[in-house]
Amino acid sequence: MDEKVRIFAYLPSPRVWKSLITAKLGNVEVKVLGDKPKNLVDWLWDFDAKKLSNQDKDNLKHFERQGKRGFEGSLYKTDKFLKTQPFGTVPAGFNNDGSIGIFESNSIMRAVARNSTDATLYGDNDLYLQSRIDSFLDANLVFSREFQVYVLELKSLNDQFYDRMKAAYSFYMGGIENALSKDEFISGPHLTIADVSFACDVAQFLRERDRQVLIKEKGYDIVSKNFEEDFPRSCEHLLKLYKKDEFQEFMKGFLDGILS
Ligand SMILES: N[C@@H](CCC(=O)N[C@@H](CS)C(=O)NCC(=O)O)C(=O)O
Structure with a gap:
């Protein structure tokens, strides 16, 4: 199955479960990237999210931003991330090539449901x-x-x-x-x-x-x-x-x- 929706988030998270349960019910391929809440400070917040080394962090100072809601300290959010995710929050959803950002866990879940052939879900x-x-x-x-x-x-x-x-x-x-x-x-x-x-x-x-x-x-x-x-x-x-x-x-x- 092709990836229909990608989600970057801290895990586990009931906000992400909304999409994952819907994906199971509706047979939709969803890819999830992420880590424990405390580890997200060591991640690059991006469609191609990845774990950062200390050296990476030194090279990516320009992406360093202050957490606003639920996170204290620095987070590494790319410019592209903030363009597609204007509120800068997780879970952060995307279409399959990352060109469209979908935010708010209910809306990410809606995107999953819209990809399902089971119309009763939505x-x-x-x-x-x-x-x-x-x-x-x-x-x-x-x-x-x-x-x-x-x-x-x-x-x-x-x-x-x-x-x-x-x-x-x-x-x-x-x-x-x-x-x-x-x-x-x-x-x-x-x-x-x-x-x-x-x-x-x-x-x-x-x-x-x-x-x-x-x-x-x-x-x-x-x-x-x-x-x-x-x-x-x-x-x-x-x-x-x-x-x-x-x-x-x-x-x-x-x-x-x-x-x-
Ligand atoms: N209502 C939103 C809540 C999302 C939210 O507030 N996420 C917080 C973490 S709980 C966040 O990403 N904060 C980023 C920051 O502090 O910069 C949803 O359901 O997706």
Whole structure:
């Protein structure tokens, strides 16, 4: 199979799993390059991403940039990378020759789904069904952006961050719970990328349960404390997706000890 989408990212990453699970479900060839989060400071951020030696780094001072979101210190991003990836973030997606950059994990996942012959993954070629899936993906991004800030700020948690996170969580999960009271999957009778995105981001969010000691120390309860009781359909749906082979291939063990 030909490479359809390339992704450079830190690994493992639920944001990358969105594309990899979609690739499995839709039989699409996706190439992934990357390394552990802490090692990305030693990588050239580029379509042809590669590990750098100290000597390489000395020769590439002109590509040295300050990390902006989630990374402290220097990152080596090529000019071409920043041209194709204007926000300079990972995961960074590309078409097969690197001439087009695709950013935001939901959009990289959409590019994978659009390459699949299985149209059910992304709205069955119906522009309104596709737009409905996009609606869920937008709602999902608002939620995931909120929890990105929450996780990055956990050590200095205050009422404002906590209340914002709680509100974003209740709003997103409330919508998903309603959707699942009507349909078997989030956006209708078939599994779509709205389900994939939900599973990856909510699973990652639930990992706040690993940090409960710190959250308690700051004087708060974990936001997802009553997830199972408050959002039973969503919980059941998450577990159903999680158990599927295509999800297990990447997510295996991720929710062990996290969900009851
Ligand atoms: N909403 C984005 C989040 C991407 C993002 O914020 N990535 C951060 C790392 S978590 C990044 O690449 N930061 C680069 C920097 O600090 O310069 C997505 O889902 O892809």
